[in-house]
Structure formats: structure tokens, C-alpha cells
Amino acid sequence: MGDSRSMSLLVGDNPFHNISHLSQARSRDRGDEIGNAGFAAGLVVSSMENGADGFMFSVSETTLSILKTIRDMNRSESMKLYAIVPYAYEYVRLATQVGGVSGLARRMAKQVLFSMNFKAMAAGLKGVVRMDPVALLKTYLYYEISRIKSSAPRQASLDSVMLHEIITEMALALNMDWFLKAYVEFMVKLGIKPGFETRNFAYLVQKFREWKMDFSKVAIATPFNKIGFQMNPSKEECEKALVEAGRSEVIAMSVLAAGYLRPREAMDYILNLQNLKGVVVGVSRESQARETFKLLEGSLKT
Amino acid sequence: MNSMESDSKVRVAVVGLGKMGLLHASLLSAMPEVKLCAVCDKSKLILRISKKIFRDVQVVDDLQKLAGLNIDAVHVTTPIPSHHPIARMLYSQRIAGNLFVEKTLATNYNGAKELCSLAEDFGGVNMVGYMKRFSVTFRKAKDLLDKHVLGEVESFEAYAFSSDFSDVRQGSQVAGARGGVLEDLGSHVLDVALWFFGDLQIGSAKLESLISSGSEDTASFDVKGSGGVEGHFDMSWCKRDYRMPEFGLVIHGSNGVMNVDDDGLRLEVSKGQSGKWYRHDLGDSVRFLLGGPEYSREDEYFIKSVLGKTNAEPSFLTASKVDYVIEQVRRKAGGK
Numbered sequence: 001m002g003d004s005r006s007m008s009l010l011v012g013d014n015p016f017h018n019i020s021h022l023s024q025a026r027s028r029d030r031g032d033e034i035g036n037a038g039f040a041a042g043l044v045v046s047s048m049e050n051g052a053d054g055f056m057f058s059v060s061e062t063t064l065s066i067l068k069t070i071r072d073m074n075r076s077e078s079m080k081l082y083a084i085v086p087y088a089y090e091y092v093r094l095a096t097q098v099g100g101v102s103g104l105a106r107r108m109a110k111q112v113l114f115s116m117n118f119k120a121m122a123a124g125l126k127g128v129v130r131m132d133p134v135a136l137l138k139t140y141l142y143y144e145i146s147r148i149k150s151s152a153p154r155q156a157s158l159d160s161v162m163l164h165e166i167i168t169e170m171a172l173a174l175n176m177d178w179f180l181k182a183y184v185e186f187m188v189k190l191g192i193k194p195g196f197e198t199r200n201f202a203y204l205v206q207k208f209r210e211w212k213m214d215f216s217k218v219a220i221a222t223p224f225n226k227i228g229f230q231m232n233p234s235k236e237e238c239e240k241a242l243v244e245a246g247r248s249e250v251i252a253m254s255v256l257a258a259g260y261l262r263p264r265e266a267m268d269y270i271l272n273l274q275n276l277k278g279v280v281v282g283v284s285r286e287s288q289a290r291e292t293f294k295l296l297e298g299s300l301k302t
Numbered sequence: 303m304n305s306m307e308s309d310s311k312v313r314v315a316v317v318g319l320g321k322m323g324l325l326h327a328s329l330l331s332a333m334p335e336v337k338l339c340a341v342c343d344k345s346k347l348i349l350r351i352s353k354k355i356f357r358d359v360q361v362v363d364d365l366q367k368l369a370g371l372n373i374d375a376v377h378v379t380t381p382i383p384s385h386h387p388i389a390r391m392l393y394s395q396r397i398a399g400n401l402f403v404e405k406t407l408a409t410n411y412n413g414a415k416e417l418c419s420l421a422e423d424f425g426g427v428n429m430v431g432y433m434k435r436f437s438v439t440f441r442k443a444k445d446l447l448d449k450h451v452l453g454e455v456e457s458f459e460a461y462a463f464s465s466d467f468s469d470v471r472q473g474s475q476v477a478g479a480r481g482g483v484l485e486d487l488g489s490h491v492l493d494v495a496l497w498f499f500g501d502l503q504i505g506s507a508k509l510e511s512l513i514s515s516g517s518e519d520t521a522s523f524d525v526k527g528s529g530g531v532e533g534h535f536d537m538s539w540c541k542r543d544y545r546m547p548e549f550g551l552v553i554h555g556s557n558g559v560m561n562v563d564d565d566g567l568r569l570e571v572s573k574g575q576s577g578k579w580y581r582h583d584l585g586d587s588v589r590f591l592l593g594g595p596e597y598s599r600e601d602e603y604f605i606k607s608v609l610g611k612t613n614a615e616p617s618f619l620t621a622s623k624v625d626y627v628i629e630q631v632r633r634k635a636g637g638k
Contacts, residue, residue, distance in 0.1 A: 018545055089545070092321065131350040169592045173328035174355060199591045203332070229582045232591045260582050 007300045008251065008278030009293060010082060011047040013057035015284035016040040016066065017089070037062065041069035046289040051297025054080030056221065056251070056280045058087035058164065059144050064151040071153040079156040082219070082251070082280075084197050085144045088166045134182040141186065160219045160249075161187060162195030169200055177211040184217055193249070195219035199230050205241035215248040221280065223254035226261060226269035230254050242275050251278035263292050267299045312608050315340035315373045315398065317365065317388055318380030319348050322404050322431075325593045326377045327356075329601045332590040336605055340371050368397045375400035375427070375608050382406055382481050386413040390420060399426035400608045402601075405493070406430070406485045407621045411629045414622035421618045427607045429614040430621035432493040434549060434564075436599035438584035440494055443551070443562040447498055451574060452555025455499065458533045462491040464547035466539045473514050482509075482518025484628045488537035491549045492624050493616060495535075498551070499527045502627060507634035512540050523631050 044055055044066060057063040070079075141161065148158055163171075163183065171180050180196075187194035194217065198204045201222040208215065224242075228235030242250060252273070256266050263281075270279060279296060283289040314336050316327045323343070331338045340360040343349055352361045360371060365388065368376070376398045378388050386408040389401055401421070407430050408414040421428040434440050447455065464487055467474075480486045496502060507523035520538040527533065550563030558571030566580040588598035607614035 018543075131354060133351065133354050166592070169590075170324065170328045173332040173590065173592065175331070175357075176355065179355075203590055227582055228587060230586075230591070232587050233589045234587055257582055260580060 007276065008054055008080060009052045009296050009300065010054045010056040010080070010251065010278060010280040011044050011052050011289075011293075012253065012280040012282035013040075013055070013063050013066075014282040016062055016282075017058070017060070037065035037069045040066045041073070043283055043286065043289050044070060045073065045075065046286055047283060047293045048077060048079065050290050050293040052293045053078075054082060054159070056082040056084065056253075058084045058089075059148060060087040060090050063087075064147060067148070067151040067153065067156075070156075071151070073153075075153065076155060079153060080159045081148065081152060081156050082160045082162060082195065082221070083144070083148050083158065084162045084164050084195075084221075086140070086164055086167070088164050133179060134186075137179070137183060138186055141183075145190070145192070158192055160193040160195040162197050162219060162221060165197040165199055168196045168198045168204070172198075172200065172204055172207050175207075177207075177213075181211070181213065184213065188217060193217070193219050195221065195249075197221045197253075199223060200232050201245075202233060202237040202241040205245045209244065215245050217248075219249040219251060219277075220245065221251045221253050224252035224270065224273060224276065225255050225257040226266055227257050229257035229260065239273070242273060246275040249277040250275060251280055252276055253280045255279055255281060263295050267295065271299060311335060311337040312605055313337050313339045313372055313374045314377065314605075315342060315368050315371070315375075316377045316379060317342045317368075317392075318378065318384075318404075319343040319345075319352055320379065320381075323377070323379035325597060326379055326402075326601060328592050329590065329598055330377070330605075332592075333602065333605060335609065339373065340368055342368060365391050365397065366395065368392075369395055373398040375402065375604070378403040380404075382485055383409050385409075386417060389417050393420045393424050399424065400428070400604075401426070402429050402431065402604050403618075403621075404431040405621065406489045406625055406628070407618055408625055409481070409485070411622065411626045414618070414625040418618045418622050427604065427611070427614050428618045429604050429607070430616050430618060431600060432490060432616050432621060432624070433594070433596040433600045434490045434494050435497060435616065436596040436603065437564060438581055438586050438595070439562055439564060439567050439579070442567050442579060442584055443553075443560060444498060446560065446567075446569065447553070451557065451569065451571060452553060452560055453557030453573075455529070455531050455553060455555045457531060458495070458499070458551050458553040460491045460495050460533060460535045460549075460551045462487045462535075462537045462547070462549045463541040463544045464539045465541060465544045466547070467513055467519065468540045468542050468544075470513055475514060475517075478514075478517060482521075483537050483539045484509075484518060484521050484631060487539050487547060488521055488535065489624050489628065491535065491537070491551070492627055493621070494549070494551065495525075495533060496620075496623050496627070497616075498553070499531050499533070500529070501623065502527055502533065504627065504630040504634050507631045509632065509635040521631060521635075523634065525627075 184194045223230040231238040252270060255270055281292055283292055312335055314330050316323050319341055327338055327341060330336045338359055340362060341352055341356055342362045344363055349361060349363055376392055378385055380388060385403050389403055392398060392401060407417060502525040505524035509518050510520040511517045512519040519540050522536050525533040553560045557573055561568040568578045570576045586595050588595045590598055604614055
């Protein structure tokens with residue numbers, strides 16, 4: 001492992017949205033408590049007390065409520081925030097309920113308008129008039145960043161805003177280098193590290209090299225685990241890509257392969273990966289928060 | 303096929319740029335064997351934004367404009383009611399020799415039969431997007447069934463549930479745009495059952511409207527297979543706590559029980575080796591992932607079939623059986 005002392009240990013939010021990539025039945029069995037903001041905030045805080053130093057989350061009403069609950073606890077420790085936008089599930093579901101893409105666009109325009117975020121409104125007007133994807137993206141980012149900042153605890157820092165995997169993968173596949181470059185430039189100007197969530201890490205690295213993107217400016221969240229779960233096209237290719245993307249902040253997700261691996265057996269693999277700068281793990285119980293982050297801190301930060 | 307002879311890439315067009323159209327357009331673009339050369343949609347809003355996004359791709363508002371673009375294959379990803387007229391026009395105008403149509407093939411069996419006949423006359427590869435056949439767990443189940451690990455298959459229970467419309471307001475018409483639960487959600491598990499057990503005859507059937515009068519929100523029916531297997535289906539898109547659509551079957555045989563869904567497979571047998579497999583155990587990686595590994599495998603298989611000029615499954619003919627069963631369920635339930 002490169003510099004183990006600089007590794008970020010982040011709490012993930014999948015359990016708070018009742019997501020399990022191991023089994024959907026398992027996520028239903030967790031019950032409603034996990035989606036309760038107070039309970040989830042307690043798990044995040046407990047993870048922080050046991051070694052975590054940040055929270056990676058999709059921006060949704062659920063996670064914003066969790067942030068507000070932590071803010072109201074008036075805690076003093078610092079907290080890194082890694083926000084993933086958009087929360088694709090919420091928008092796909094909304095599109096279903098409001099009549100497809102055009103209904104969704106109308107709903108979004110209303111939300112931006114009622115947010116009274118003037119930067120977002122100005123950029124949005126330009127985007128709508130010209131149908132300019134970059135201007136629309138900027139509008140959306142202004143809107144989401146303002147939502148995060150108004151909910152975040154005082155001592156938290158918004159370290160990165162990451163594009164959700166659906167946007168990242170589509171932009172990669174459709175060769176939208178102009179779009180991703182504009183996103184990076186915009187975020188860098190705002191002083192927030194641009195990030196990408198992807199399950200096609202090797203493909204992303206290949207494309208970023210082709211497009212001469214500066215790896216040192218970006219964060220990338222992508223699966224790394226002992227059994228190669230969700231590592232596409234293969235575990236070996238992703239490991240090679242990690243060496244090539246050494247200058248970027250690569251954060252490993254799915255390190256436990258969605259609960260398939262025990263934390264202790266998962267750690268050996270992670271420990272031996274060069275260039276990894278962080279790990280994100282979701283927890284759904286207090287005891288799990290304590291044990292997992294104690295183990296992670298002991299393994300990765302000493 | 304003329305363009306493929308001069309260039310090894312398959313030239314593909316995608317018709318319909320909703321959620322599924324964007325998914326397939328992206329997956330196809332990421333494939334080195336494919337050149338996405340055109341997209342087609344009739345929505346002005348989608349066309350305007352598409353022209354900015356698809357920069358080296360023809361963006362057109364009319365199927366006729368695809369003619370003359372030397373297209374080898376077309377993906378039809380429009381809402382179900384338009385599959386039949388679009389596929390018919392693509393054949394009659396000789397726009398492309400190979401067609402991939404998202405499920406279901408048509409809105410009724412007659413429409414499906416007509417497309418099967420056109421496909422046979424035209425030749426080329428034809429395929430319908432029943433992507434559960436490309437899921438590692440359902441493939442494993444099919445493999446085990448083909449090896450007769452359950453002995454004689456006696457009965458099964460199949461389900462397809464989602465929460466897509468679990469909290470829409472009463473009287474809302476939004477679900478109508480997606481047809482009914484039978485074709486939108488249930489068709490996937492119906493196709494899997496036909497794949498596993500062969501032709502099915504419908505016994506008693508019940509359809510329920512929960513959202514608005516005339517909406518088809520739950521379906522429940524019994525079937526009988528040619529080999530004597532008896533089955534029961536339950537489908538609903540108003541089921542609580544199904545954040546993602548979920549499909550599964552419990553299959554009972556003379557030697558034991560198999561429980562298979564999107565996440566895994568559990569086999570309990572009296573003779574032989576019982577076991578449990580998650581997706582993790584079954585080699586679920588793909589060249590490029592978007593939406594789910596099944597979609598990647600499905601598109602790769604279709605393109606491989608086009609390149610190899612071999613038949614693809616589920617073909618129009620195979621998929622038309624799903625349309626037939628859906629029609630029979632509605633008839634038995636006394637509905638449409």
C-alpha cells in the first residue's frame with residue numbers, strides 16, 4: 001500500500017436507502033428503522049467515533065435529513081463529505097410518476113426556482129434557452145451544492161462532489177469528454193474536488209488517458225474487493241488501472257462485496273493495493289459501525 | 303449488410319430515447335464492434351438535447367430518415383404500443399436487416415405474429431429484450447434444470463414485484479403509459495418460465511386495478527405445462543418495499559427445491575449436492591456495465607449474432623409466446 005496514513009475512511013449511505021447489492025430480501029429484512037434519520041445519524045456518528053473521518057452519500061431528502069440531524073447534535077469533530085449527484089434512483093422513480101423525461105424536467109425547474117438560488121437560476125435560464133448540457137449541469141450542481149451546504153454540520157467540509165455512476169458511465173460510453181472536462185473545470189473553480197463514481201474503472205482510466213484528463217484533480221469511487229465483485233471488465237484490469245491512475249484520489253467501495261466478505265478477510269486485499277486513497281463502507285447496526293471502523297482504522301491508518 | 307462488408311463495425315441506430323434507449327445507446331457505443339450512427343425520437347425536447355449530446359451521430363425525428371444511412375441493425379426502445387408499427391416500417395422500408403426490440407414484442411399476439419412473419423420473410427437477426435435470460439443466476443438455474451438436478455419438475459411459483467406505483471395518488475393515469483403490469487413487469491418472469499418449462503396453458507386468472515379504474519396493477523394466475531408441471535404467477539407494481547423490481551421462481555421437483563431470483567440461487571436436493579450461489583459466485587463481470595450486467599451481455603450477444611449471421615434467442619418467434627400468454631391471461635380474467 002502507498003501511504004496508508006493518508007487513507008480516508010468513509011461511511012457509506014447505501015443501507016440508509018435500504019440498498020443491498022447482496023440480496024434485496026436482506027434489505028427488506030432490515031426494516032424501517034434504518035431509513036430513520038435519527039437512527040442513521042447515530043450510526044454515522046458512531047462510525048466517526050470509531051475511526052471514520054467522513055461520509056459518502058447520494059444527495060437525497062434522506063441523507064440531507066441525516067446531515068441536519070448530525071448538525072443539530074453540535075458535535076465538534078471535523079467531517080469530510082463526499083456527495084454523489086444525482087441520486088439517480090429518486091429521479092428515475094420521479095420520472096415514472098410525473099410522466100417521463102419532460103415531466104421530470106418541469107419538476108426540476110420548479111425545484112430550482114423555489115430554491116431561490118440565483119446562481120442556479122441564472123445558469124439554468126441559459127441552459128434551457130440554448131439546450132446546453134453544460135449550463136444545465138452547472139445549474140444542477142449549484143442547486144445540489146446549496147442543498148448540501150444548508151444541511152451540513154458546521155464543522156463538515158464538502159471535499160468532493162461526485163457524478164453518479166449512471167452519468168459517469170453514459171458520458172464515458174458516449175465519448176462526452178467535453179462534458180466531463182467542463183464539469184472538472186467548474187468544480188475546480190468552486191474549490192471542490194470533482195469526483196466520479198464508476199463500475200467501469202479500467203474503461204474510465206483508459207478514456208481519461210485518451211482525453212488527457214488530469215488525474216491529480218479528481219476523485220474516483222469504484223469497487224475493489226478480494227473476489228472481483230462489480231470490478232469490470234475484471235479484477236486484474238482494475239488493479240492495473242489503479243496503478244495508472246495513481247495521481248487521483250481513488251476510493252474503494254464494495255470492499256466487503258456487499259456483505260459477502262467479512263471485514264477481516266476483506267482487509268488483506270485492500271491493504272495490498274497500491275495507490276488507494278480511501279475506503280467507503282456502509283453499516284446498518286451500531287455494533288457493526290463500531291467493529292468495522294475500529295478494524296479499518298487499525299488496519300489502514302497505523 | 304453492405305456496410306459491414308466494407309467496415310468490420312456494425313452500424314446501429316436506436317429508435318426511442320427514453321430510459322431504455324439511452325441505456326442501449328450507451329452500451330452499444332462502448333462496444334468496439336459497434337458504430338452508433340443514428341438515434342431517432344419524435345420529442346422536440348429530446349431531439350434538441352440529443353443533438354448536443356450525440357455529436358457524431360445522426361439525430362433524426364422520423365424513421366424514414368434512417369433510410370440511406372447504411373444501417374445494419376436497429377434497436378427499438380420506444381413504448382410498447384409503438385413496437386409493432388415501428389418494426390413493421392423498418393422491415394417494409396428495408397431500413398435495416400437486423401432488429402432488436404425491447405420487450406414486449408407487441409401489444410397483442412396478432413401483432414407479434416405479423417412481426418414474426420415479416421422477420422422470417424426478411425431474414426437477418428431478430429431478438430427481443432428479455433434480459434433476465436442473461437442474468438447469471440437465471441442462467442445457472444436453466445443449466446441445473448437442463449441437467450435434471452431436480453428430477454421431474456412438478457410445480458413452480460413465480461413472482462414479479464416492484465414499488466414503481468406503490469405510492470402514486472388514487473386515480474392517477476401515469477401507470478397507463480406503461481401498459482399494464484403483465485407486459486411491463488410480468489413479461490420478464492413469463493419469458494423465464496417459458497424458457498425453463500416450455501409452453502404454458504392458462505387456468506384461472508385474476509387482474510386487479512388499484513390505481514385507477516382500468517389500470518392493470520396486479521395479476522395472479524395458474525398455468526399448466528405440457529409435461530404436467532403446474533405453476534402459479536403473482537405480479538404487482540404496487541408492492542411496498544420493492545425498491546428495485548424483483549423477479550423469482552421457486553421450483554419443486556421430485557428430487558428437491560430450487561429458489562432463484564436476481565440475487566442468487568438456492569438448491570436443496572435429496573440426491574446429489576445442495577448449494578447456494580450468489581451473483582458473486584457466478585462470474586458477473588462484463589466488459590462495460592450500465593444498468594445491470596444482463597443488459598451488457600444481451601447487447602453483446604445480439605451484436606455477435608449479427609456479425610456471425612446466426613439466430614439469436616429470444617427471437618421474435620420465441621418472444622411472441624409471451625404475448626400469447628398475456629393475451630390468454632387477459633381473456634381468462636375477463637378483461638381486455
